[in-house]
Amino acid sequence: MVSEGPKESCGVFGVFGQDTAAKLTYFGLYALQHRGQESCGIVTSTGRTIHEHKGMGLVPEVFDEQTLNQLPGHTAIGHVRYSTTGSSIAKNAQPFVVSHGEMTLAIGHNGNLTNAKQLRRDLEKRGSIFQTTMDSEIIVHLLARNLQAGIEDALVTAVSKIEGAFSCILMTENKLIAFRDSKGFRPLCLGILNGGYVVASETCALDLVDAQYLRDIEPGEILIINEDGLRSLKPFSEARHSYCIFEYIYFARPDSNIYGQNVYSVRKRLGTQLAKEHPIEADLVMPFPDSGNYAAIGYCQGLGIPLAMGVIRNHYVGRTFIEPTQSMRDFGVKVKLNPVREILNQKRVVIVEDSIIRGTTSKMRIKALREAGAKEVHMVVSCPPHRYPCYYGIDFSTKGELIACQHSVGEVQSYIGLDSLGYLSLPGMVDSTGYDRDRFCLACFNGEYPVEPPDDISKLCLEH
Numbered sequence: 001m002v003s004e005g006p007k008e009s010c011g012v013f014g015v016f017g018q019d020t021a022a023k024l025t026y027f028g029l030y031a032l033q034h035r036g037q038e039s040c041g042i043v044t045s046t047g048r049t050i051h052e053h054k055g056m057g058l059v060p061e062v063f064d065e066q067t068l069n070q071l072p073g074h075t076a077i078g079h080v081r082y083s084t085t086g087s088s089i090a091k092n093a094q095p096f097v098v099s100h101g102e103m104t105l106a107i108g109h110n111g112n113l114t115n116a117k118q119l120r121r122d123l124e125k126r127g128s129i130f131q132t133t134m135d136s137e138i139i140v141h142l143l144a145r146n147l148q149a150g151i152e153d154a155l156v157t158a159v160s161k162i163e164g165a166f167s168c169i170l171m172t173e174n175k176l177i178a179f180r181d182s183k184g185f186r187p188l189c190l191g192i193l194n195g196g197y198v199v200a201s202e203t204c205a206l207d208l209v210d211a212q213y214l215r216d217i218e219p220g221e222i223l224i225i226n227e228d229g230l231r232s233l234k235p236f237s238e239a240r241h242s243y244c245i246f247e248y249i250y251f252a253r254p255d256s257n258i259y260g261q262n263v264y265s266v267r268k269r270l271g272t273q274l275a276k277e278h279p280i281e282a283d284l285v286m287p288f289p290d291s292g293n294y295a296a297i298g299y300c301q302g303l304g305i306p307l308a309m310g311v312i313r314n315h316y317v318g319r320t321f322i323e324p325t326q327s328m329r330d331f332g333v334k335v336k337l338n339p340v341r342e343i344l345n346q347k348r349v350v351i352v353e354d355s356i357i358r359g360t361t362s363k364m365r366i367k368a369l370r371e372a373g374a375k376e377v378h379m380v381v382s383c384p385p386h387r388y389p390c391y392y393g394i395d396f397s398t399k400g401e402l403i404a405c406q407h408s409v410g411e412v413q414s415y416i417g418l419d420s421l422g423y424l425s426l427p428g429m430v431d432s433t434g435y436d437r438d439r440f441c442l443a444c445f446n447g448e449y450p451v452e453p454p455d456d457i458s459k460l461c462l463e464h
């Protein structure tokens with residue numbers, strides 16, 4: 001199957017103070033499945049004992065009624081993973097659980113540590129033995145080294161050593177702790193449910209379990225949840241925030257509120273801004289479901305051009321399928337998105353996309369539209385060209401993976417086979433969020449990295 005676009009690193013979910021903690025976490029992970037589809041896991045605590053179940057695959061593939069019944073306890077954390085550091089293998093599934101002395105710890109991590117390689121090397125020199133190739137395990141080893149000072153002080157020490165992007169949940173037998181890097185790259189929010197608490201990567205997960213949103217975990221905050229309630233530590237000096245703007249454009253679910261703004265509304269405004277910057281005379285506007293849907297609504301409303309669904313998505317396509325016969329051309333594209341000739345024939349079409357990463361998928365899709373009779377095919381993209389890799393938890397971590405890094409807009413246009421191609425400007429993208437530019441990480445667009453990445457960072461850098 002063709003690669004479809006950038007992948008998020010992970011999603012986390014945690015519950016404290018609910019008898020059905022495992023089941024609530026299962027539903028929470030269901031809501032966060034878009035953030036990671038390779039593996040998932042749930043770890044629970046009864047207050048005395050820890051129970052875990054993890055596996056490769058989607059949430060409903062890994063869990064059923066029976067496995068959930070074997071996860072007792074009133075506290076739980078869960079994780080869905082797409083690997084950005086370490087291979088996609090069972091031992092790298094999270095939450096990662098480790099016992100140290102009297103205590104058992106479980107951790108779920110969303111983001112990427114930029115100093116992982118150096119930290120791991122130092123820890124190994126001092127005798128640490130790693131079980132996985134994930135950067136997240138480093139946090140646990142740093143914690144273990146200082147546990148004699150107590151979990152909270154140990155965590156402050158560990159967090160002061162790690163750099164990069166991390167929105168994490170940590171569980172001990174009787175505590176749930178949520179913490180977020182001081183730049184706040186990845187989202188993390190807090191909700192309340194029947195007197196207990198819920199922590200999640202996105203608010204859509206709170207909605208599904210009927211939890212009420214309280215607030216975001218603040219950048220640099222360590223939030224401790226136990227039987228006495230909530231306690232917030234802010235041991236680090238304030239840093240300039242660097243929220244990942246790409247959460248708004250692509251990653252987060254449109255029904256989530258991220259950094260205080262509804263994602264659907266931001267995406268629609270991105271489309272309205274695109275209409276101002278790149279107005280095109282056309283017969284219809286369409287997204288490729290489900291990538292540019294909401295920006296497409298904003299774009300066509302801005303220009304008064306009708307929105308049409310010129311390709312139909314098959315919702316039942318799995319992640320792998322049996323190789324088609326030679327005569328079935330472009331099978332990989334058509335099995336998922338089939339163009340509707342009656343809508344496209346002899347039409348001037350504008351595609352609204354949320355991003356172009358490698359360009360290969362777009363190229364095949366545009367070819368299919370032309371074969372279905374489209375007279376002109378234009379594309380507008382609701383963000384600027386991706387010219388720089390991301391080191392903070394997204395899977396385009398080398399320049400070679402980014403078509404706009406190697407080629408001009410004109411070259412990308414002719415490679416994909418378009419009549420025109422327009423990207424949203426960087427100021428236009430930022431304005432559409434309703435926030436100032438200095439609140440965001442924009443590194444994959446402008447190369448200004450909020451945390452300097454080392455030269456040798458890569459997905460498999462801890463495996464060599």
Ligand code: SF4
Pocket residue numbers: 185243244245246247389390391392393394441442443444445
């Ligand atoms: S580099 Fe891009 S994708 Fe990565 S955190 Fe920054 S804005 Fe997000």
